[in-house]
Amino acid sequence: MIKVLFFAALRERLHCDQYTAHCATPATVESLLLHLQQHNEQWQQALSGTELLCAINQTMVSHSAEVVAGDEVAFFPPVTGG
Amino acid sequence: MTVFVAVQTDDFCQASEYDELRRNAGCGAIVTFCGLVRDLQSTTLSGMTLEHYPGMTEKALKDIAYIAKSRWKLGAVHIIHRVGTLKPNEQIVLVGVASAHRAEAFSACEFIMDYLKNRAPFWKKEHTAQGAYWVEAKVSDQQALARWE
Secondary structure (H helix, E strand, C coil): CEEEEECHHHHHHHCCCEEEECCCCCEEHHHHHHHHHCCCHHHHHHCCCCCCEEEECCEEECCCCEECCCCEEEEECCCCCC | CEEEEEEECCCCCHHHHHHHHHCCCCCCEEEEEEEECCCCCCCCCCEEEEEECCCHHHHHHHHHHHHHHHHCCEEEEEEEEECEEECCCCEEEEEEEEECCHHHHHHHHHHHHHHHHHHCCEEEEEEECCEEEECCCCHHHHHHHHCCC
């Protein structure tokens, strides 16, 4: 079980801020994204952008990073604070 | 080194942070930066909403302060970032750095802002008469970060 969070424009496009993913682990960010894209067509489009950033347990990671059961994985667009 | 990080809806007072930074023994220089919501007469911006990733935001800001500390000799770093809805001309962010000499304080303050703009999980949504729009990340902000690498 993986807790998945979505933020900002991505959260609005998916109409979802939190989702529990039941995919085989260990996985990678890339394979988790493919799993999530199967949810519906809207998710497929919104989650296939190459610009998407990812954090595992609140640390920014690349899309090749490993995901294990119990992880908190967040996806979000490039940040615009400051 | 003292590190103070806050993510808050309330406004902050630059003078109070400056007074706090002044208490650091051995510090001969303080640089503070404040970022505001631009109040451009040519646009119809009525305000903006700042969203963030609670928990990660505070961690990211602390990490940035310690990366700055690893590059320069610093006495104290304060970073305050507001979230929620802000109106034009309101304060968004404060970075304050105290060090022995001015060069370190100037560089570290700029470095922290460049890092924050690219790495801290905040997102701005602008509210205008035509509707609300998410602000797009700027290439110039990525370039500003690249010069430190």
